[in-house]
Amino acid sequence: MSQADVVIVGAGHGGAQCAIALRQNGFTGTVTVIGREPEYPYERPPLSKEYFAREKTFDRLYIRPPTFWAEKEITFKLGTEVTAVDPEAHALTLSNGETFGYGTLVWATGGDPRRLSCAGADLAGIHAVRTREDCDTLMAEVDAGTKNVVVIGGGYIGLEAAAVLSKLGLKVTLLEALPRVLARVAGEELSAFYQAEHRAHGVDLRTGVAVEALEGDHHRVTGVRLAGGEVVPAEAVIVGIGIVPAVAPLILAGAAGANGVDVDAFCRTSLPDIYAIGDCAAFACDFAGGTVMRVESVQNANDMATCVAKAICGGTSGEDAKPYKAFPWFWSNQYDLRLQTAGINLGFDQTVVRGDVAGRSFSVVYLKQGKVVALDCVNMVKDYVQGRKLVEAGAAPSAEVLADAGTPLKDLL
Numbered sequence: 001m002s003q004a005d006v007v008i009v010g011a012g013h014g015g016a017q018c019a020i021a022l023r024q025n026g027f028t029g030t031v032t033v034i035g036r037e038p039e040y041p042y043e044r045p046p047l048s049k050e051y052f053a054r055e056k057t058f059d060r061l062y063i064r065p066p067t068f069w070a071e072k073e074i075t076f077k078l079g080t081e082v083t084a085v086d087p088e089a090h091a092l093t094l095s096n097g098e099t100f101g102y103g104t105l106v107w108a109t110g111g112d113p114r115r116l117s118c119a120g121a122d123l124a125g126i127h128a129v130r131t132r133e134d135c136d137t138l139m140a141e142v143d144a145g146t147k148n149v150v151v152i153g154g155g156y157i158g159l160e161a162a163a164v165l166s167k168l169g170l171k172v173t174l175l176e177a178l179p180r181v182l183a184r185v186a187g188e189e190l191s192a193f194y195q196a197e198h199r200a201h202g203v204d205l206r207t208g209v210a211v212e213a214l215e216g217d218h219h220r221v222t223g224v225r226l227a228g229g230e231v232v233p234a235e236a237v238i239v240g241i242g243i244v245p246a247v248a249p250l251i252l253a254g255a256a257g258a259n260g261v262d263v264d265a266f267c268r269t270s271l272p273d274i275y276a277i278g279d280c281a282a283f284a285c286d287f288a289g290g291t292v293m294r295v296e297s298v299q300n301a302n303d304m305a306t307c308v309a310k311a312i313c314g315g316t317s318g319e320d321a322k323p324y325k326a327f328p329w330f331w332s333n334q335y336d337l338r339l340q341t342a343g344i345n346l347g348f349d350q351t352v353v354r355g356d357v358a359g360r361s362f363s364v365v366y367l368k369q370g371k372v373v374a375l376d377c378v379n380m381v382k383d384y385v386q387g388r389k390l391v392e393a394g395a396a397p398s399a400e401v402l403a404d405a406g407t408p409l410k411d412l413l
Helices: 013-024 066-071 132-143 156-167 188-200 248-252 298-312 381-393 399-403
Strands: 002-009 031-035 074-078 082-086 091-094 099-107 111-113 148-152 171-176 204-207 211-216 221-226 231-233 236-239 243-245 274-276 281-285 291-293 329-334 337-343 350-356 361-368 371-378
Touching: 002 013, 013 031, 013 298, 066 074, 082 248, 099 298, 132 236, 148 156, 156 171, 156 188, 156 329, 171 221, 188 204, 188 329, 188 350, 188 361, 188 371, 221 236, 274 298, 337 381, 350 399, 361 381, 371 381
Parallel strands: 002 031, 002 099, 031 074, 099 274, 148 171, 148 236, 171 204
Antiparallel strands: 082 091, 091 099, 111 243, 211 221, 221 231, 281 291, 329 337, 337 371, 350 361, 361 371
């Protein structure tokens, strides 16, 4: 049986960073990364932005050049999936039937795109935007003449894809079941702004609509039928309705978890010698009042990975102990708009808008019981940089002062 001292399952941001951080922290044992895709680790956010828009070639998305991994003596098993975990034997069953042993296991699998469950969901021409293959397939269809695209889901992935496709000159219809886009992650002010922006760029954006079925010609999708009976023509459909944490083998092996797999302050699961990081890991988030939650961001994956690497290298006790407590941040590029989010707005009870919404440069500040808990900053870099410190400090400035864009946020500490 092949084996490694540390096996990392998942070759995305978290898995790559964990391998890098192990070497940076002096780990000299064997490290193997098992990845489902055939590619070495690459950046995911540009898939729905620069890569999709042909502004970056794939070789520019590599987290590290392929030669880097060999130099660091990090082994990869690509195009391979883990189908079962035996925590007692410290062994994995792989999709090729092989058994692979581990000393310590780091689960960094992220999630799989949530699929539609309605009739017609298995037709050709229905896409996710999660992997290089997803994007290459859709881009090939656009090159072949696809003109009408329907995007289902008004979260960041759906909005970013709609923005790129609109800029490419395609007819884009975006369908969101909830009353507004970004309803789960942003306040009404930001939702209204992005809805107006997309419509101004020619996107037929509809909210409060339910998809009843996908219609096709027995092979390929031709339209999206709404609950009211209307059929929206579609030569391609992008589904961006969230992810399902890819943790089934761990849960079947006995790991605690419901929405993902639960981890402690050092990202340890309930199973011995098994950690979990990134989109699939649920933890008590200090920046959300200790709420156990998953945070889907590159920042979270990278910082969790570093925490685990240090823990594996002996940093779970004594003065070297460094539990996970990284500041959460996120970004989204749409058209010429740069959104930067600081903090987590879970449970906010008040919002304050500062800046010029009409001028497309403003911030939405989220407060909970008077304290600043998060900010969404649109083309407002200074607010983002200075606002982070307000969140970290638990500052509670008055709404009137916050609303004055002429007052730098750093002055409110």
